[in-house]
Amino acid sequence: MTDKTDQELIDAIQRGDQDAMECIYNRYKSWIYSLAFKCCNNHEDALEITQDVFRYFFKKFPGFELSCRFTTYIYPIVRNKSIDLIRKRKTTENLDSMxxxxxxxxxxxxxxxxxxxxxxxxxxxxxxxxxxxxxxxxxxxxxxxxxxxxxxxxxxxxxxxxxxxxxxx
Incomplete structure (x- = not known):
C-alpha cells in the first residue's frame, strides 16, 4: 500500500479502504507534526494540531479531489489549526494573568x-x-x-x- 501515489490512496479511501487512510496518516504525520512544532514550539501542542488536522481532513473528505500535491492542500490547514491553538492559548494566558x-x-x-x-x-x-x-x-x-x-x-x-x-x- 505504501508504494501507491497519494491520488491512488485517496481513491481507495473514498471506497472505504481503512488501510489507505492509515497509509496517508503514516505518510504525512511527521511532516504535519514538524510544521506544527515550528509554529507552536511545543510537543503536546504539535501533537494536538496533528490530530486536529487529520480529524478535519477525514471529516471533510467525502468528495475530496486531489488537484495539487497533498502537502500543498494540507499546509494551510496545519497553519490555520496552529494559529487557532495559539490564539486559544494566548486568550487563556491573558485571562489567567489578569x-x-x-x-x-x-x-x-x-x-x-x-x-x-x-x-x-x-x-x-x-x-x-x-x-x-x-x-x-x-x-x-x-x-x-x-x-x-x-x-x-x-x-x-x-x-x-x-x-x-x-x-x-
Missing part, C-alpha cells in the same frame, strides 16, 4: 470601600471575583468548585472586573 491591580482604584477609596464596590455586583460575578482574588483559586479550580464551564468562569471574571471598574467611576 490581576486586580489592573482594575484597582486609583483614587482615594480605601480597601474597605472596595468591599462595598464588590457588594454591588451580582452574586455570580462577586463569587468568581472573590474566589479568584481573595481565595487565590485558579480558573480551573473555580470552574470545578462552582460546577460551571471554564469559559463561564472567564467571562464572569472579565465582565465582573469591567463592572467593578465602571462602578468606581
Amino acid at each position: 490581576d486586580e491591580s489592573k482594575y484597582a482604584a486609583n483614587d482615594s477609596r480605601s480597601f474597605e470601600n472596595i468591599g462595598e464596590l464588590v457588594s454591588e455586583l451580582s452574586e455570580d460575578y462577586r463569587e468568581v471575583l472573590l474566589m479568584r482574588f481573595i481565595s487565590g483559586h485558579s480558573l480551573n479550580e473555580i470552574a470545578n468548585k462552582l460546577n460551571i464551564p471554564l469559559g463561564t468562569v472567564k467571562s464572569r471574571l472579565h465582565n465582573g472586573l469591567n463592572k467593578l471598574k465602571n462602578i468606581r467611576k
Whole structure:
C-alpha cells in the first residue's frame, strides 16, 4: 500500500479502504507534526494540531479531489489549526494573568470601600471575583468548585472586573 501515489490512496479511501487512510496518516504525520512544532514550539501542542488536522481532513473528505500535491492542500490547514491553538492559548494566558491591580482604584477609596464596590455586583460575578482574588483559586479550580464551564468562569471574571471598574467611576 505504501508504494501507491497519494491520488491512488485517496481513491481507495473514498471506497472505504481503512488501510489507505492509515497509509496517508503514516505518510504525512511527521511532516504535519514538524510544521506544527515550528509554529507552536511545543510537543503536546504539535501533537494536538496533528490530530486536529487529520480529524478535519477525514471529516471533510467525502468528495475530496486531489488537484495539487497533498502537502500543498494540507499546509494551510496545519497553519490555520496552529494559529487557532495559539490564539486559544494566548486568550487563556491573558485571562489567567489578569490581576486586580489592573482594575484597582486609583483614587482615594480605601480597601474597605472596595468591599462595598464588590457588594454591588451580582452574586455570580462577586463569587468568581472573590474566589479568584481573595481565595487565590485558579480558573480551573473555580470552574470545578462552582460546577460551571471554564469559559463561564472567564467571562464572569472579565465582565465582573469591567463592572467593578465602571462602578468606581
